[in-house]
Amino acid sequence: MKGDSRLLLYAVIAGVVAFAGTKLYAVEPTHEEIRTAMQTYALEVTHKNGGFFPIHDDKTGQERKLTFQRVHERVGKLSTKDGYFSCADFVDQTTGEALDVDFWVTVSPDGTLNVTDAEVHKVNGKPRFTYNEKDEKIMLN
Numbered sequence: 001m002k003g004d005s006r007l008l009l010y011a012v013i014a015g016v017v018a019f020a021g022t023k024l025y026a027v028e029p030t031h032e033e034i035r036t037a038m039q040t041y042a043l044e045v046t047h048k049n050g051g052f053f054p055i056h057d058d059k060t061g062q063e064r065k066l067t068f069q070r071v072h073e074r075v076g077k078l079s080t081k082d083g084y085f086s087c088a089d090f091v092d093q094t095t096g097e098a099l100d101v102d103f104w105v106t107v108s109p110d111g112t113l114n115v116t117d118a119e120v121h122k123v124n125g126k127p128r129f130t131y132n133e134k135d136e137k138i139m140l141n
Helices: 002-020 031-048
Strands: 053-056 063-071 084-092 098-107 113-123 129-131 137-139
Touching (some): 031 084
Antiparallel strands (some): 053 063, 084 098, 098 113
């Protein structure tokens, strides 16, 4: 009996170790909650920067100053890492160009939604990348 108890204990410990790195969420966030987190982030960053949302444009090397317009309805779930993405519309305060910026959001273990990255997706409707049917990012020329 004593040997059986040790075996059971080892099985329980192995199970705990196996799940230690796994994020378990009771409920996935709704698309509305994800969009709200993105909008809140964009507005907070805009406020902290005196009325503009700063973003580095990797393609041009420019530091852009953007005016936030809205977050899109569609929310995608990242298949390559934990998290979600959606787009938001902005206007460049200097050039007047319409920019579509993608935001990536992750969920912390306590359920908090965190914007972890932002990238210029489109300029005046011309995409720099797209997503395949698995919501994986595909770069365009």
